[in-house]
Amino acid sequence: MSYFSNIYNGIKSLLTGMGVTGKVFLNARKGTITQQYPENRETLKMFDRFRGEVVMPHDKENEHRCTGCQKCEIACPNGSIEIVWDRVVNPETGKKKKEIDKFVYHLGLCTMCSLCIEACPTDAIVWAQNYENSVYDRSYLTKVLNQPESKLMDGVED
Numbered sequence: 001m002s003y004f005s006n007i008y009n010g011i012k013s014l015l016t017g018m019g020v021t022g023k024v025f026l027n028a029r030k031g032t033i034t035q036q037y038p039e040n041r042e043t044l045k046m047f048d049r050f051r052g053e054v055v056m057p058h059d060k061e062n063e064h065r066c067t068g069c070q071k072c073e074i075a076c077p078n079g080s081i082e083i084v085w086d087r088v089v090n091p092e093t094g095k096k097k098k099e100i101d102k103f104v105y106h107l108g109l110c111t112m113c114s115l116c117i118e119a120c121p122t123d124a125i126v127w128a129q130n131y132e133n134s135v136y137d138r139s140y141l142t143k144v145l146n147q148p149e150s151k152l153m154d155g156v157e158d
C-alpha cells in the first residue's frame, strides 16, 4: 500500500512544483523575474535606499560642504574615514580656519552603517548608488572624496 501512496505523493509534489514554476513563467512578462545582469547594466537603477558607497557631492564651482569637523571620522566604528586637515588663514578676515586637505574613505573597510552620514552636521556626505565596486587591487578601494582644488561652499559652518 505504501508503494502506491509513495507514487501518489511523488506525482502530487511534482505537480505542485510545476504549478509554482508555471506561475513564475506566466508572470515573467510582467517583470517579476530576476533581472538579467550585466546585460541590463545600462538601464539598471538601484532602489533609493541602496547604499553603494559614501561620496561627497561637489557643485559646478567645485565646492563641497565639508568643514573638516571630523564628526564622521569619530562616528565611524571601524576607522573607514580619515580626515587630513590644516588651519588656513582666511585672506578676508585674517583669521585661521580649519580646512580639509584630504577626506580619505576606505570603502574596503566600510560596513555601510551610515553613522558617518548621520553624524555630519552639514550634509557634506551622502550615499551613492553605484554597485560595481569589485577590484583586483584592494588599494583602489581607498578613495579621496574631496576633488582636487575644491573648496568649502560659502556660508557653510559646522
Ligand code: SF4
Pocket: 054, 075, 076, 077, 078, 079, 080, 081, 109, 110, 111, 112, 113, 114, 115, 116, 117
Ligand atoms: S558607513 Fe559606517 S562604516 Fe562606512 S564610513 Fe560611514 S560610519 Fe564608517
Ligand code: SF4
Pocket: 065, 066, 067, 068, 069, 070, 071, 072, 073, 083, 119, 120, 121, 122, 123, 124, 125, 158
Ligand atoms: S563630512 Fe561632515 S562630519 Fe565629516 S568632516 Fe566633513 S563636515 Fe564634518
